[in-house]
Amino acid sequence: MFQHLFGFRNGVPVVVGACFALPAFAQVDCAQPPALPVHHQIPANADTVHWGFFSKDLSPQKVIHSEDLVTIETLTHHANDDAERMVLGDPSAESVFHWETGEKGVERRGAGPMDASIMGRGAGEGFGVHILTGPVYVCDAEPGDVIEVRILDVHARPSANPDYVGKVFGSNVAAKWGFQYNDYLEDPKQREMITIFELDATGSEQWARAIYNFQWTPQTDPDGVVHETIDYPGLPIDRSTISTDTDILQGVRIPVRLHFGTMGVAPDIDGLVDSVPPSSFGGNIDNWRAGKGATMYYPVAVPGALFSVGDPHGAQGDSELNGTAIEMSLTGLFQIVLHKAGSLGGTPLEGLDFPLLETDDEWVVHGFSYPDYLTDLGSGAQTAIFESSSLDKAMTDAFRKMRRFLMTTKDLREDEALSVMSIAADFGVTQVVDGNWGVHGIIPKRIFVSSGNE
Template sequence: MKHHLLPVSPKTIHWGYFSKVVTPALTLRSGDRATIETLTHHANDDYERMIKDDPGAESVFKWTREHKAVARRGAGPTEGPFIRGSGEGVGVHLLTGPVAIEGAEPGDVLEVRILDIKPRPSQCGCHAGKCFGSNAAANWGFHYHDLIEEPKPREVITIFELDTSGEPFAKAVYNYVWTPQTDPDGIVHATIDYPGVPVDHGTIKKRENILPGIKVPARLHFGTMGLAPSEADYVSSIPPSYTGGNIDDWRIGKGARMYYPVAVPGAYFSVGDPHAAQGDSELGGTAIETSLTGDFEFILHKKSDLGGTPLEGLTHPLLETDQAWSVYGFTYPNYLAELGANAQTEIANHSSLDRAMRDAFRKLRRFLMTVHHLSEDEAISLLSVGADFGVTQVVDANWGVHGTIRKNVFRCD
């Protein structure tokens, strides 16, 4: 077993997409561990607190009229003229990787164990050592067309500080309404429509003393984590799918084990979208988007060894904790295959919790029948009395429902 380090830099991240054709940033073997740095793509909401004097973050976010360190941001076109910028923001998350796994082949399952997660402290002056994150109530949020106060509509950024001196929690520092921002290439962004746009704080009005007396318990986790799909060379990081991705479940934190079906040789694992805290549904569009460093262990389960195990027949992401198993249902289990050539943009027109709930039900029913050898009638009874279904997210186009079965229901005295 080897332990690897994968820091953030323009050479070790890819922005806004999963890909089976990007050169791996790291190659390791089953059983190896890796410490992987991740950055939030919302860091420029407060450059001073989340980027300034941090060499890794500065190198990734560097963007002047003469030089854009990471040009492509999204799975969209890379040849102009652009509406928003290279990649067009068809996918937004900063992902570290890909990490290739030696010997991984389609049909195998990759187990990713999250051993530890630590916040990335600010390196700037009086903020040094403190940790910050941004929450954007954004145009893709569930709330956006249901506001009751003026101005309507509006996007609001809330900056949080993460206190890690004891039991970690987050407390709001200030917020501001998004105003049109002009990026270094001269493109005006009237809304939050392209990742990493620098916010000129001379154009916004900070509102302080917000959320007084409120502490949000921290739930450090990775919102986006998974493998490269096989259907396209560049796949937007926004909609989750059968190889994982932007699942946005706060339970995917320290101690969790995620299982992903391998779709391409090498598996090509990537991780990002780090969160300090999030509730089920991620209703406003984002969590507390922060930068985190994770310690991971990778275990490759070969297809020939899956029979008779909980991984038999696995075609979707699966979460295991000490207490429970969870499956993830989506509007479309594999939207890339089901919606045709324009799937990556078309999926936003089909968001449905009804379909996601049915997908989660079917996946958990299969799990109970295959792994625990229940009949269909037994499985349905147990699902009704012993399983929990919840709304994972309603903001990632391919909406999600998680179905959870507690392990202690199988322990009979």
């Protein structure tokens, strides 16, 4: 079993607790691992984030050894939906979202051309939207290995505006990429709506409530580009152009599910890879189960793995139907463990070529319309993926991964695995908005009894 509530170094348990106030910015090299895990910290600011893409060519923000701890701050790319509540007074967020004529805190936003020669939206074109902190280089990680990412704790990032002390805010966007966009009942038939939610920063209340919403109106960015729709991340909003409605979702409270929508390692692909479609390297999986106490496993494709995390969420349901979760900034405490290829035989990680999630009670496989779309769709993959996804394909992939998982890790014959999948596994729609649509399969651990425990 690979689940845990504390850390290890060379098999010795080391309590890590839930505190982020450990020695900051510890530096190590790969020559000799220390006797005990080192705790590193990576703040989120204009110097430590990459916006909208994964890349094997990024310089690491930290170099760590297996079993080290890393506190990583993450910022939502939707913070400018209400800059007063989610950016103002926060120096880190202000450095990332800074945008004046001819000057942005983070110039590139997406994997597209820097000169915006395709769509004219801005540098990077918004071909990829998530603010990702990292990457983290894991010493001795090589292609064929697996890294285990334990999510030991998750905290919401409070508003830094003194007018909103003790509050956390997030944004849910019913966007043009949402499942509903071409199937509205009410006029206007195609519209983008932004709903701002409020949470208690202390965590004493595990509910989010809506405080207002507004319909997107064309916005002119500081460089003079008009955005008729939400087509570029981090756009400043001219509040004089919108009308807010505070009489919404009365008597409705949303359960808080703090988690990270996008986590993954660098794919072995030249150039930049759009952060939106998930794939074998992880990325934008958008599974709300990837929160405190969960573990994610990723197959390593490049030396050092180069792990990055972002797209923090306050709450989300399976499907993320209207386009987003409650997008809000979070800080996570992670422990990263390296499993060398030669040690994987006879474990649940044997032959792993997809992102696998584990909780105390469940194993969760992730299926996609295309298991490895960058390879499956060829040279035009990063465009083609948005035109050819389907739930049928994603379900087929989830089925095949669950079948292999049961046959490999539980030593079931194929007919046994098929029976178990039908009567004990739950398959659900992870998301239908990320280009490469997702279906997850959940198998409860409790169905497998140890000999003598029947």
